[in-house]
Amino acid sequence: MLDLIKLSWRNIWRNKRRTLITAASIFLAVTLSVLMASVQKGAWDKMIDNVVNFHFGYAQIHKNGFWEDKSLNESFAVNDKLINVGKGEKNLQTVVPRIESFALAASETTTKAVLIVGTDPEKENAMTDLKSRLVDGEYFTAEESSVLIAQGVAEKMKLGIGDTIVLLSSGYHGANAAGKYPVKGIVKFGSPDLNKRMVYLPLASAQYFYGAEGMITTLALNIDDRNRVGPIVQNIKNEIGVEDYEVMEWQELMPELVEARAVDTAGAYITLFVLYVIIAFGIFGTILMMTKEREYEFGVLIGIGMSRMKLFFTVWLEVIFLGFIGAIAGILLSMPLVYYLKINPINLTDMAEGSNELYEKFGFEPIFPAAFDLNIFFTQALIVFALTSVMALYPFFKIRSIEPVKAMRS
DSSP states (O other): OHHHHHHHHHHHTTSHHHHHHHHHHHHHHHHHHHHHHHHHHHHHHHHHHHHIIIIIOSEEEEETTHHHHOOGGGOEEOOHHHHTTTTTOTTEEEEEEEEEEEEEEEOSSOEEEEEEEEEOHHHHHHHHOGGGGEEEEOOOOTTSOOEEEEHHHHHHHTOOTTOEEEEEEEOGGGOEEEEEEEEEEEEOOSSHHHHTTEEEEEHHHHHHHHTOTTEESEEEEEESOGGGHHHHHHHHHHHHOSSSEEEEEHHHHOHHHHHHHHHHHHHHHHHHHHHHHHHHHHHHHHHHHHHHHTHHHHHHHHHTTOOHHHHHHHHHHHHHHHHHHHHHHHHHHHHHHHHHHHHSOEEOTTTSTTHHHHHHTTTSOSEEOOOOOHHHHHHHHHHHHHHHHHHTTHHHHHHHHOOHHHHHHO
16 A cells, blocks of 8 residues: 555656646635635625624613514613623623614704614723724713714714704603704714714613613623624523513524525535536546546556556545645645735725625625635635545546557557
């Protein structure tokens, strides 16, 4: 066995040009498939983070029925048990109390529908890093009665720092809700949808505005490990029960985002499948060329008594070595490329007129970073390596049917 391995290794370097052509085709296949899979995963991870980390959180607690109609009447009184829920979970960083509802915002000349989020400023910042999104003004505090508005709202309503925004809405159990507040800060979100409608009030001011003192509609859970969301949610359900409260993961909060990712992933699989087919034909072409060039050699070896199975195994090992060399080279080159695209994402913001509006319909910026995930590198390399191994079966059928005398004459 060891002699056959040594023979196979020496054979692939007898014709360096053929070896380099075959290894290069495998190397290119691995690099292209890794880049495609990494950018696709990175773009979706960024989009989910834009929406989930900027506002929703990876899980939320509501009173049963709130999420279906999002009515203030489904508010509930906050207590220490709820605020301290999941205390034993090391991946649960913060529990953020909020009161959320829609309102009509008015400036001197413009009106606009907005989403009011009354929240604890410090806990909100710990979860969504809201303070870092300030592009103008200052962050608010729990004691004051001022607002942070999204950049899109500010531009639409022509509001600046120190200007007054008037809010009108329907309060708790149908009470009238009206108030005017100075703009203390302007924040910018990566999600265009959030950037066009978010208005933040300190929790106490929002509760007073809606006539719902001591009440909240949502407890947003700041979970620092996406893979731990399911177990944490299940533990919290067991802790507080599901008779009065609903504990929802981000997939339940945004099912349309999950569906869009599934459709896009299916499209990516189809594209990768086409790429694999092209790759397979390229690899098969080089193996076919190699087999045809060596018919005389095969005829001689069989003629002097070498077992056809040993000969096939030797040739199969040669192709496996080529596949291994190409796959390793593909991984080593694609790693720095993917890392570069992670640090310097593909930005289509200025690529074409109207492209921003197209992407905004899907709720994200046209910026596509790559995901540096080791599983992607080795999975794609393994797939291409497996394709190479399958293509390497072709010499078996050729060697099995070869006639030594005819092969040597050719």
